[in-house]
Amino acid sequence: MAFKSFPFRTPNAVPMYLAPMAGVSESPFRRLCHEHGADVVVTEFLSAEGIRRENDATMDKLRFSPEERPIGVQIFGADPAAMADAAAVVTDLFQPDFVDINFGCPVKKVVRRNGGSGCLRDLDLVQEILRAVSKATPLPVTCKIRSGWSEEMRDPVGIALRCQDAGARVLALHARTRTQMYTGMANWDEIAAVTAALDIPVLGNGDIKTALDAKRMRDHTQCDGIMIGRGSYGQPWIFRQTRALLDGEALPETPSVAERFAVALAHARMVQQYEVDPIGAALEFRKHLGWYVKGLPNSADLRKLLHQVKDFAEVEKIFSTYLENFEMYRERAAAENRDWVAGTSVDSLQYL
Numbered sequence: 584m585a586f587k588s589f590p591f592r593t594p595n596a597v598p599m600y601l602a603p604m605a606g607v608s609e610s611p612f613r614r615l616c617h618e619h620g621a622d623v624v625v626t627e628f629l630s631a632e633g634i635r636r637e638n639d640a641t642m643d644k645l646r647f648s649p650e651e652r653p654i655g656v657q658i659f660g661a662d663p664a665a666m667a668d669a670a671a672v673v674t675d676l677f678q679p680d681f682v683d684i685n686f687g688c689p690v691k692k693v694v695r696r697n698g699g700s701g702c703l704r705d706l707d708l709v710q711e712i713l714r715a716v717s718k719a720t721p722l723p724v725t726c727k728i729r730s731g732w733s734e735e736m737r738d739p740v741g742i743a744l745r746c747q748d749a750g751a752r753v754l755a756l757h758a759r760t761r762t763q764m765y766t767g768m769a770n771w772d773e774i775a776a777v778t779a780a781l782d783i784p785v786l787g788n789g790d791i792k793t794a795l796d797a798k799r800m801r802d803h804t805q806c807d808g809i810m811i812g813r814g815s816y817g818q819p820w821i822f823r824q825t826r827a828l829l830d831g832e833a834l835p836e837t838p839s840v841a842e843r844f845a846v847a848l849a850h851a852r853m854v855q856q857y858e859v860d861p862i863g864a865a866l867e868f869r870k871h872l873g874w875y876v877k878g879l880p881n882s883a884d885l886r887k888l889l890h891q892v893k894d895f896a897e898v899e900k901i902f903s904t905y906l907e908n909f910e911m912y913r914e915r916a917a918a919e920n921r922d923w924v925a926g927t928s929v930d931s932l933q934y935l
């Protein structure tokens with residue numbers, strides 16, 4: 584089967600993307616996921632107005648390092664002129680590999696002003712935005728949609744065709760409606776239908792929790808690329824595992840506890856180097872720590888300790904004490920007849 588080609592260089596014909604995630608897909612995590620096999624990463628969504636006004640906090644979130652390429656900057660807003668200005672600023676100042684438009688965000692304060700998935704109620708506006716942004720930047724413009732605003736307005740193929748018509752070069756589909764938020768399951772049949780209907784590459788997104796899920800999605804939908812969000816929490820190696828399965832190889836083993844702690848510490852060091860406020864960075868990092876230890880024996884106590892850390896040196900100490908006692912925790916869990924299967928389940932977290 585011929586592969587649809589992406590408008591920028593990707594290391595693999597069926598690329599795996601780290602999904603844009605506010606508060607999660609920040610520069611250090613993007614670098615880490617690249618190191619673990621993600622082919623493409625995207626910034627969290629950034630307000631067109633914030634970029635246009637060169638707001639300090641927004642500009643700070645636009646920083647990325649060369650190792651993060653290929654990278655897309657995701658912008659949101661409902662005013663085509665502001666979106667075009669923002670794309671021009673991003674292009675001039677940061678030169679990412681592509682600009683991505685968010686038509687999927689379900690958060691109230693965004694959709695109230697017709698941003699994110701709010702745009703899906705007005706497909707003329709979606710097209711206007713895509714055209715204005717494509718005109719304002721020489722970079723490829725891509726977009727991320729949901730299946731529709733509501734059940735009644737559910738029409739992923741119709742929406743996707745309008746996006747393609749207006750110049751989108753890649754389209755990611757999170758196959759839920761806005762009204763579903765994060766409930767129910769993503770409808771992978773819709774990803775298959777959109778992939779078949781479009782000439783541009785389509786990324787399948789929604790409910791990939793393990794590498795096996797990712798392979799199942801690809802087999803089920805024939806999507807041109809795979810986008811993983813929450814499934815990367817605390818297990819960036821999901822990308823390497825998925826690549827092996829896509830290449831027809833055996834599933835690489837999930838890292839041991841000591842190995843997963845080493846990854847968490849490497850991630851922490853990246854955050855430390857990147858963030859200017861070390862205490863704030865450590866506090867922000869607590870959520871990642873919780874994800875790294877999810878499912879381990881005695882993880883509730885471990886998480887409690889980790890959720891109190893105020894600097895990264897404490898994390899190292901907590902991990903080494905845990906490893907010294909690991910056999911005991913494991914035996915205790917076995918005695919209580921509780922299997923631990925690390926990294927196979929993900930909380931259904933709300934987007935923001």
Ligand SMILES: Cc1cc2nc3c(=O)[nH]c(=O)nc-3n(C[C@H](O)[C@H](O)[C@H](O)COP(=O)(O)O)c2cc1C
Pocket residue numbers: 602603604605606607626627628657685687688727757788789790791810811812813814932933934935
């Ligand atoms: C914490 C969080 C933040 C998110 N932020 C964004 C965002 O900034 N832009 C975006 O397009 N989608 C965002 N999303 C949606 C994800 O990109 C993705 O579409 C969704 O989580 C479904 O994929 P998953 O099941 O693999 O997580 C966010 C999701 C979560 C959980």
